[in-house]
Amino acid sequence: MFNKILIANRGEIACRVAATCRRLGIRTVAVYSDADANARHVALCDEAVHIGGAAARESYLRGDHIIEMAKATGAQAIHPGYGFLSENDGFADACAAAGLVFIGPPASSIRAMGSKSAAKRLMEEAAVPLVPGYHGEDQDPALLRHEADRIGYPVLLKASAGGGGKGMRVVEASEGFEAALASVQREASASFGDDRVLVEKYLTRPRHIEIQVFADTHGNCVYLFERDCSVQRRHQKVLEEAPAPGMSEERRRAMGEAAVAAAQAVGYVGAGTVEFIANQDGSFYFMEMNTRLQVEHPVTEMITGQDLVEWQLRVASGEPLPLKQDQLRIHGHALEARVYAENPDKGFLPSTGTLRYLRTPAAVTFALGHDGDGPAGVRIDSGVREGDTISPYYDPMIAKLIVWGRDREEALARMAQALAEYHVVGLSTNIAFLQRLVTSQAFRTADLDTGLIERNQAALFPPSAQVGTETIALAVAALVDAETRARRVDPADAHSPWQNAGAWRLNGDASSQFRLRTSEGETLASLRSDGGKQWLTVGDQTVPFRATTHGGGYALDLGARTVKGSTHLDGESLYVFSGAQQTRLEVIDPLAHAGTADAEGGKLVAPMPGRIIAVMVQAGAVIGKGDPLIVMEAMKMEHTLTAPADGVVQEVLYAIGDQVQDGAQLVTLEDVVA
Ligand code: MV4
Numbered sequence: 001m002f003n004k005i006l007i008a009n010r011g012e013i014a015c016r017v018a019a020t021c022r023r024l025g026i027r028t029v030a031v032y033s034d035a036d037a038n039a040r041h042v043a044l045c046d047e048a049v050h051i052g053g054a055a056a057r058e059s060y061l062r063g064d065h066i067i068e069m070a071k072a073t074g075a076q077a078i079h080p081g082y083g084f085l086s087e088n089d090g091f092a093d094a095c096a097a098a099g100l101v102f103i104g105p106p107a108s109s110i111r112a113m114g115s116k117s118a119a120k121r122l123m124e125e126a127a128v129p130l131v132p133g134y135h136g137e138d139q140d141p142a143l144l145r146h147e148a149d150r151i152g153y154p155v156l157l158k159a160s161a162g163g164g165g166k167g168m169r170v171v172e173a174s175e176g177f178e179a180a181l182a183s184v185q186r187e188a189s190a191s192f193g194d195d196r197v198l199v200e201k202y203l204t205r206p207r208h209i210e211i212q213v214f215a216d217t218h219g220n221c222v223y224l225f226e227r228d229c230s231v232q233r234r235h236q237k238v239l240e241e242a243p244a245p246g247m248s249e250e251r252r253r254a255m256g257e258a259a260v261a262a263a264q265a266v267g268y269v270g271a272g273t274v275e276f277i278a279n280q281d282g283s284f285y286f287m288e289m290n291t292r293l294q295v296e297h298p299v300t301e302m303i304t305g306q307d308l309v310e311w312q313l314r315v316a317s318g319e320p321l322p323l324k325q326d327q328l329r330i331h332g333h334a335l336e337a338r339v340y341a342e343n344p345d346k347g348f349l350p351s352t353g354t355l356r357y358l359r360t361p362a363a364v365t366f367a368l369g370h371d372g373d374g375p376a377g378v379r380i381d382s383g384v385r386e387g388d389t390i391s392p393y394y395d396p397m398i399a400k401l402i403v404w405g406r407d408r409e410e411a412l413a414r415m416a417q418a419l420a421e422y423h424v425v426g427l428s429t430n431i432a433f434l435q436r437l438v439t440s441q442a443f444r445t446a447d448l449d450t451g452l453i454e455r456n457q458a459a460l461f462p463p464s465a466q467v468g469t470e471t472i473a474l475a476v477a478a479l480v481d482a483e484t485r486a487r488r489v490d491p492a493d494a495h496s497p498w499q500n501a502g503a504w505r506l507n508g509d510a511s512s513q514f515r516l517r518t519s520e521g522e523t524l525a526s527l528r529s530d531g532g533k534q535w536l537t538v539g540d541q542t543v544p545f546r547a548t549t550h551g552g553g554y555a556l557d558l559g560a561r562t563v564k565g566s567t568h569l570d571g572e573s574l575y576v577f578s579g580a581q582q583t584r585l586e587v588i589d590p591l592a593h594a595g596t597a598d599a600e601g602g603k604l605v606a607p608m609p610g611r612i613i614a615v616m617v618q619a620g621a622v623i624g625k626g627d628p629l630i631v632m633e634a635m636k637m638e639h640t641l642t643a644p645a646d647g648v649v650q651e652v653l654y655a656i657g658d659q660v661q662d663g664a665q666l667v668t669l670e671d672v673v674a
Contacts, residue, residue, distance in 0.1 A: 610634025
């Protein structure tokens, strides 16, 4: 086994690799960019080396420089994690040439699976099931249409050079074939410089089921069962689980053996994943092989009780696989949710900023399942802590929340609970969206396919609900609590009023007023103490009010309703967390004088830090509300900023290529007075 390895990655995967190394007594070298000097992965490793600028191509993608650093620090091997250099065959070769072990498959396996059409031909030879279709060289339109007729409609036309859903078109009937072909060829030429297409039987409701495989250098290869990753959004996985709901033992063995055959056909070594698309009837077809450890590997760890990073290290150092196929078993059920800094209500726009407040459910970094209770049923893999920033330079994932249960139902309940206890202030997150997803009828009943999110828009994107009395009541509890603590002479004695008196009450027949601003406007609440009882009035509604502290938050008895939740006061903003719902309220201090009016409308500001890549207007241009003015690039995506109102451009304050800060004013506008 190695004494020291370099981890050529960042974030949660670098932290996760470091944790296994620590357990096995292997020293670790972290690498970090300008943006990551104080990152969690740097703190967790034994040594750290600065490798360059914040942009990945100036740091985490500098293979030669990373190899130099591995040699300079005396590391024997490099773990590439996922993304970055993990599937770069040239980097794998360069490691070997430098006398370092690349903790991953041979470069030849990466190459063999890298070319999608060549991989399909190899799989055909290895008798791995492929979607019925035509992958030939002859691109005569008449022949292609003949093949489509033979396969039977609907068919899917895919650009041979495509991937990730680009350059695909469904053809419903023979009559529409020629027009669709011309369109896919045009798109394929433009996007990939290669107009070749392949024709496949179109699966109307496919599931994405992938098999974890592992091979060693002694000729052993096993499968560690499947993961169902059908819940995706624009080819980004959102939820993953293992085992796949509805999988029979027979089918599991057939898919496992097909995956092992696929790996063996390319001389595979190490951790890999063979992706299949499966029909609702269970029939399955090879899509591609990912020649790395994947983001969602923890669900496999939880159901098998195996540490896959430990397996990678053992295999890379020449040891045989720790277990044989017949020693591997599935225990219970695991789910993973990817917690992202993004805004589901704004088209999942990435959200950058500081994690000003971060509270997470009781959890452990490693949980290999097999335990029904306590924190071992919840695992959090994260590369960030409270106070850290989510920058525009890398993937905006905050954490992976992984849960284990004896069965799917228990895992689902635990996930819902864990999401409700995951509290983030400082940026937008997808937590409430994930909560709606895991509690949706479609997901609960495992009615899975890759269109689940699209099909359930109504349930997953409800119109924002009005701020309820429960939320206002939690806010009132927090404000009375804060007020009482502030009045204590001795801060060490600052117990909650709710704790001291069991249920706290105002003195005598006192009454307190609270003014709160919600997204819908101002709300007035009053708490009145009267004859030993308390009453809360919100609008025209009056309810009994009894508060006790509850696990860092409050439990309220409102007569007909009880509510649990917690709060975080950040300046004048009060955040109320209840369920996985987060509500921000502004506390209006009646003593503070009215603020100056906002100069809104007359300007266009950057919604996030990024770079200007296009400017469509110049001073004097007459613009209409919604007209595109500027395109920014941030978080690897392009964002078009449009005019907030009709008007005339007064001044454009930035040019193409400029870096801009979050909130920077980009364009000033004059109103058009009709
Ligand atoms: C398909 C398909 C249905 N029928 N092929 C999308 C990405 C590309 N790598 C393969 N993809 C698909 N191929 C046939 N013959 C549906 C998809 C597909 C999909 C596949 C896996 C996971 C998510 C997906 C989302 C949309 C479409």
